[in-house]
Amino acid sequence: QTVVTQEPSFSVSPGGTVTLTCGLSSGSVSTSYYPTWYQQTPGQAPRTLIYSTSIRSSGVPDRFSGSIVGSKAALTITGAQADDESDYYCVLSMGSGIWVFGGGTKLTVL
Amino acid sequence: EVQLVESGGGLIQPGGSLRLSCAASGFPINNNFMNWVRQAPGRGLEWISIVYSSGNTYYAASVRGRFTVSRDISTNTLYLQMDSLRAEDTAVYYCARQRGIKYDMDVWGQGATVTVSS
Numbered sequence: 001q002t003v004v005t006q007e008p009s010f011s012v013s014p015g016g017t018v019t020l021t022c023g024l025s026s027g028s029v030s031t032s033y034y035p036t037w038y039q040q041t042p043g044q045a046p047r048t049l050i051y052s053t054s055i056r057s058s059g060v061p062d063r064f065s066g067s068i069v070g071s072k073a074a075l076t077i078t079g080a081q082a083d084d085e086s087d088y089y090c091v092l093s094m095g096s097g098i099w100v101f102g103g104g105t106k107l108t109v110l
Numbered sequence: 111e112v113q114l115v116e117s118g119g120g121l122i123q124p125g126g127s128l129r130l131s132c133a134a135s136g137f138p139i140n141n142n143f144m145n146w147v148r149q150a151p152g153r154g155l156e157w158i159s160i161v162y163s164s165g166n167t168y169y170a171a172s173v174r175g176r177f178t179v180s181r182d183i184s185t186n187t188l189y190l191q192m193d194s195l196r197a198e199d200t201a202v203y204y205c206a207r208q209r210g211i212k213y214d215m216d217v218w219g220q221g222a223t224v225t226v227s228s
């Protein structure tokens with residue numbers, strides 16, 4: 001069974017740039033996987049940041065961007081702010097109706 | 111207002127059954143994909159099921175054969191029938207709308223807590 005991989009944790013300085021990635025235990029992520037990125041704070045439902053690789057959801061600041069970098073989907077935060085400290089999840093369409101979330105990345109801004 | 115409201119969570123013994131409901135308002139569920147996603151305590155998100163606008167259903171391997179998703183178009187309600195429950199099914203269960211395969215899960219419910227324990 002294919003596993004979706006994410007960095008368990010990442011740290012960024014305020015104002016800095018960080019790229020979180022979303023890969024596969026076997027194979028490469030492409031736009032055909034429709035990678036989607038969610039932000040979640042404790043006790044809250046997830047909020048969409050990016051869908052279909054690079055489309056920013058309504059109301060999401062343009063410091064968040066999505067792309068494919070090498071064999072992985074990537075979420076880049078440019079000019080990180082304190083309230084970006086959250087858990088970030090990617091999800092991929094595996095085909096045949098199946099979606100799989102990555103394990104999530106806990107981002108610390110300090 | 112576009113909204114999803116889950117209900118039906120609770121404490122259930124291992125091997126038992128429970129049915130979650132997800133009442134939608136502000137949009138027709140049969141024109142959208144509707145998902146169930148769960149989150150175990152202190153853990154990440156896990157996609158578990160989807161029903162397409164066509165009515166086709168799909169499940170994660172972890173619940174296939176035990177969980178059944180259905181919808182009632184007349185009441186605009188999504189259901190998740192959960193049978194043969196295990197301790198590892200303990201989680202907050204969310205329903206979420208998705209406009210199509212190229213889109214995100216853009217509307218989420220508040221979550222229903224299911225605890226499987228003796």
